[in-house]
Amino acid sequence: MKARDEAEFTEFAATTVRRLRRTAYLMCGDWHRAEDAAQDALVQVYRRWHRIDRTEGLNGYAHRCVVTAVLDQFRRPWRRERLNDTDNTDVSTVLMPDVVAPVEDRLLVVQALAALPPSQRACVVLRHYTDLSVDQTAEILGIGAGGVKSQTSRGLAKLRELLEQTERSAS
Amino acid sequence: MSTDIERLLTAAADDSDQPLHSDVDDILIRGRRSVRHRRIATIATATLTTAAVIGGVATWSSTRNDSAAPAGTSTATITIDVKTGLVIDDETGKPIAPAPPVSLRSDRDIITKCMVLDKIPTWDPRPWDKAGPLSSRWSVAVKTSRGHKVAAVLVAPDHSVAAHCQLDDDPKSPSGSFGRMQLTTVAPDGALLRAGYADGLRVPAAVGKILVDVPGEPQVRQALMGTDGFYTLEALDSRLGTKPTVGHPKPRIRGYSADGRKILDRQLPFVVLLPPVPEH
Numbered sequence: 020m021k022a023r024d025e026a027e028f029t030e031f032a033a034t035t036v037r038r039l040r041r042t043a044y045l046m047c048g049d050w051h052r053a054e055d056a057a058q059d060a061l062v063q064v065y066r067r068w069h070r071i072d073r074t075e076g077l078n079g080y081a082h083r084c085v086v087t088a089v090l091d092q093f094r095r096p097w098r099r100e101r102l103n104d105t106d107n108t109d110v111s112t113v114l115m116p117d118v119v120a121p122v123e124d125r126l127l128v129v130q131a132l133a134a135l136p137p138s139q140r141a142c143v144v145l146r147h148y149t150d151l152s153v154d155q156t157a158e159i160l161g162i163g164a165g166g167v168k169s170q171t172s173r174g175l176a177k178l179r180e181l182l183e184q185t186e187r188s189a190s
Numbered sequence: 191m192s193t194d195i196e197r198l199l200t201a202a203a204d205d206s207d208q209p210l211h212s213d214v215d216d217i218l219i220r221g222r223r224s225v226r227h228r229r230i231a232t233i234a235t236a237t238l239t240t241a242a243v244i245g246g247v248a249t250w251s252s253t254r255n256d257s258a259a260p261a262g263t264s265t266a267t268i269t270i271d272v273k274t275g276l277v278i279d280d281e282t283g284k285p286i287a288p289a290p291p292v293s294l295r296s297d298r299d300i301i302t303k304c305m306v307l308d309k310i311p312t313w314d315p316r317p318w319d320k321a322g323p324l325s326s327r328w329s330v331a332v333k334t335s336r337g338h339k340v341a342a343v344l345v346a347p348d349h350s351v352a353a354h355c356q357l358d359d360d361p362k363s364p365s366g367s368f369g370r371m372q373l374t375t376v377a378p379d380g381a382l383l384r385a386g387y388a389d390g391l392r393v394p395a396a397v398g399k400i401l402v403d404v405p406g407e408p409q410v411r412q413a414l415m416g417t418d419g420f421y422t423l424e425a426l427d428s429r430l431g432t433k434p435t436v437g438h439p440k441p442r443i444r445g446y447s448a449d450g451r452k453i454l455d456r457q458l459p460f461v462v463l464l465p466p467v468p469e470h
Binding site for chain 2: 025028029032033036037040041042044045050054057058061062065066125126128129132143144147148175178179182
């Protein structure tokens with residue numbers, strides 16, 4: 020890579036690494052693993068730096084890499100002990116000692132996110148945290164726009180159920 | 191609508207109390223190493239692929255029958271007899287009778303007349319024949335004629351079947367014969383189309399010249415080459431030839447490439463002898 024490209028990449032990495040780490044953290048609930056995933060994602064971006072559309076595709080590609088890195092971590096044997104698909108688990112009783120009170124604790128949100136299936140969790144995080152569009156999310160996850168909408172909807176409903184946060188209570 | 195969730199997610203992802211341990215320089219080093227490894231893998235793969243291709247080609251060419259060591263002489267050797275003007279085949283010492291002429295009849299005319307013969311019912315089962323009836327979509331691979339007599343090889347559109355058609359449209363006694371043959375991959379030494387007939391061999395497309403030597407005949411016959419390896423020797427009624435006889439000498443068929451290399455040399459397993467070469 021040329022020196023000018025490396026300078027551009029360095030600038031991009033410096034400004035993006037925290038954002039990618041936060042996204043990864045919401046996906047995996049562990050700051051150390053999130054940092055690993057952000058690094059892996061930036062290495063992938065470095066490998067394809069010449070071929071990425073720098074104007075629009077850079078952020079999307081970086082997020083695709085970080086989501087892939089987190090999902091790859093789940094697939095590794097030494098990560099499988101982690102609970103990542105508990106659709107039928109009533110975690111509200113575990114996570115919500117006081118369901119009436121508003122959830123202030125960040126840890127409870129992360130634990131509730133961890134109770135979502137990975138695809139729903141990724142849709143919720145990408146749509147409602149990283150503020151990506153349906154099409155961008157669909158491209159990152161490699162699914163259709165309809166799939167993104169349905170997964171996001173189910174994920175939000177499940178998340179609200181877990182947090183006992185309805186739109187009415189929020190308003 | 192989901193601002194509550196967004197607010198919660200933003201709060202949950204607050205990393206103000208989480209120091210960043212990642213160093214961009216470390217990421218750069220990892221990236222460079224990754225690119226280097228990918229390049230090495232690409233070069234190694236390309237090298238191995240090239241070596242495999244070269245090795246495969248070398249192995250294949252060394253085991254080919256007609257590549258490194260062509261049968262017989264390496265070039266077609268002929269001599270022109272200055273006294274008689276005849277072209278002499280050096281290998282047999284016999285004069286070479288010229289190839290029969292290309293028929294001036296149109297392909298359409300030949301196919302139309304052969305269609306009549308094709309419609310005559312036959313009793314031999316041909317489960318391999320899926321080409322359908324002879325039609326104008328068939329092509330004429332080679333054709334020759336002499337007077338009222340025509341000989342042609344017709345090929346089906348899907349190249350699965352060939353037909354050998356012989357006509358004699360003399361209005362006094364019209365006659366003809368028509369036979370279908372399954373086309374298979376042409377072997378280096380040719381593919382028999384009609385058992386026993388010296389003009390029933392299909393040769394590889396690289397063959398540009400065919401010489402047929404029938405033991406006992408005073409000359410070697412040169413065939414008329416058509417397309418796709420088909421050839422014919424003469425538009426003559428094969429019934430005039432001698433029937434097969436046990437122990438009878440068999441015709442030898444030689445094929446030469448455009449640059450004179452002999453790339454085919456075989457004898458027919460048995461033979462229906464040809465009628466005499468007509469006076470040209």
